[in-house]
Amino acid sequence: MSVLDPLTCRGTAALLTGLLMAAAAQVHAQAPATPPPGSPAIALPGQPTPPPEAAPQASAEAGRQIAAKGSAQGAAACISCHGERGEGGASFPRLAGTGAAYLRAQLDAFADGSRANPIMQPIAKALNAQERASLALYYSRLPAPAAVQPARADASPDDTGAWLAARGRWSDGLPACAQCHGPGGQGVGEHFPPLAGQPAAYIVEQLKAWRGNARPPGPLKLMVAVAAKLSDADIAAVANHYAGLGQQSSSVPAVAAPAVPAATAHNGGKP
Ligand code: HEC
Ligand code: HEC
Incomplete structure (x- = not known):
């Protein structure tokens, strides 16, 4: 049904982009967030992000401790794979500066098994919902790695x-x-x-x-x-x-x- 429409209709995709840009502009203007119903406010990486909805007790400090040392229930320390500052490396994705809502959804999906991965599933399952929210909040607040290359405006069709x-x-x-x-x-x-x-x-x-x-x-x-x-x-x-x-x-x-x-x-x- 309509979920594919944004991809098959130039106008709808443009509309989607417009909505995104409006949301980003709203954040830049630091206007009070008026999120669409049911979705958390959109915030850009690096900005102080209010804890995602339904996770009022999320604590970046609690997240930092689990990231560094692992959890009492046996979740491995995140830094051993994702890097000291969540920068990623080798085959491990970067987490730093990624949206808290996105990270939390991924940890929840590993925990409930809907996102398949033999390494992350047992780690996420060993964390409770509050710990997952705290980790998501902690990583969302770490700075993204320094400047990536700007997009090439002159991309060639051969590339x-x-x-x-x-x-x-x-x-x-x-x-x-x-x-x-x-x-x-x-x-x-x-x-x-x-x-x-x-x-x-x-x-x-x-x-x-x-x-x-x-x-x-x-x-x-x-x-x-x-x-x-x-x-x-x-x-x-x-x-x-x-x-x-x-x-x-x-x-x-x-x-x-x-x-x-x-x-x-x-x-x-x-x-
Ligand atoms: C033993 C290595 C290892 C450890 C320890 C580890 N991870 Fe991961 N993590 C991975 C791998 C591998 C992936 C990629 C999974 C995939 O391909 O779906 C991943 C993916 C993720 C993702 C998804 C990222 C994205 O962009 O979608 C999140 C979030 C995450 N890990 C959080 C954590 C947290 C939080 C901890 C600590 C509690 C942790 N990881 C500990 C190996 C690890
Ligand atoms: C219409 C919007 C849209 C477009 C266009 C789009 N993406 Fe995405 N992408 C998303 C969303 C939303 C997510 C997060 C999905 C989730 O929450 O599981 C995502 C996630 C991803 C991820 C997972 C990142 C991670 O950390 O695990 C990859 C990889 C990705 N996109 C690659 C691409 C590539 C390559 C293209 C172009 C060929 C592309 N995307 C185009 C919306 C889009």
Whole structure:
């Protein structure tokens, strides 16, 4: 039904972008938030974020302690995989500066099993709802890694990754990734996570997980519809593109090439 419409109709996608920009502008103006019913206020990464709804006891300090030391119920310390400052690395995604609502939804999905992953499921299951909310709040407040490369406005159609990121493929009803994830893939607000600097292998796995129903559909099933329109070659190209955007910053470790499945190892246009 209508969930696919934003992807098949240029006008609707533009409307969606307009709504996003309006939300972002609202945050910039620091106007009192007037969130749509049922959804948390949209806030940009790095800004003090009020605790997500239904988690009034979320405490960034409690989150910090679990991140550093693990939990009493046996959840492993997050820093051992996600880095001291949530910066990610190797095949582990970055968490720093990502929306609290997004992070909490992911931890809840690992905990209830709807997001499949043999490493994160037992960790999330060992955390209670309040601890998951506290961790989400803590990571949302950590600064995102320093400046990623700006999006290339002059993307060439030969560079599939950069082209899909900046332009999409309208013949196929595929909007540009940048429309929802921001011009440099830095993420937008609470619900559109960053892509810049995420490990290529991780991005590949997430897109394939949506194609294979191994990850919950997320807001409006937007990514299910996006992933369905991407070929394996598109996925490899766009993953390498976004992984490459983070390499400007010395705080982000380079993507470990061996972790990229052979089929995706060829370079999608990264310098
Ligand atoms: C042993 C390594 C390991 C530890 C420890 C670990 N993680 Fe993870 N984490 C992973 C891996 C691997 C993934 C990618 C899962 C996937 O592919 O779906 C991940 C993914 C995530 C994601 C999803 C990120 C996104 O962008 O969707 C969140 C959130 C997360 N971890 C939070 C945590 C928290 C909080 C802790 C500490 C309580 C933690 N992790 C501890 C390995 C780990
Ligand atoms: C219409 C909006 C929209 C467009 C266009 C879009 N995305 Fe997304 N994307 C989302 C939303 C919303 C999420 C969060 C999904 C969730 O909460 O599970 C997301 C999540 C993701 C994730 C998971 C990130 C993580 O940390 O786990 C990846 C990878 C991703 N998108 C890649 C892409 C790529 C590549 C493109 C372009 C080919 C794209 N997206 C285009 C809305 C969009």
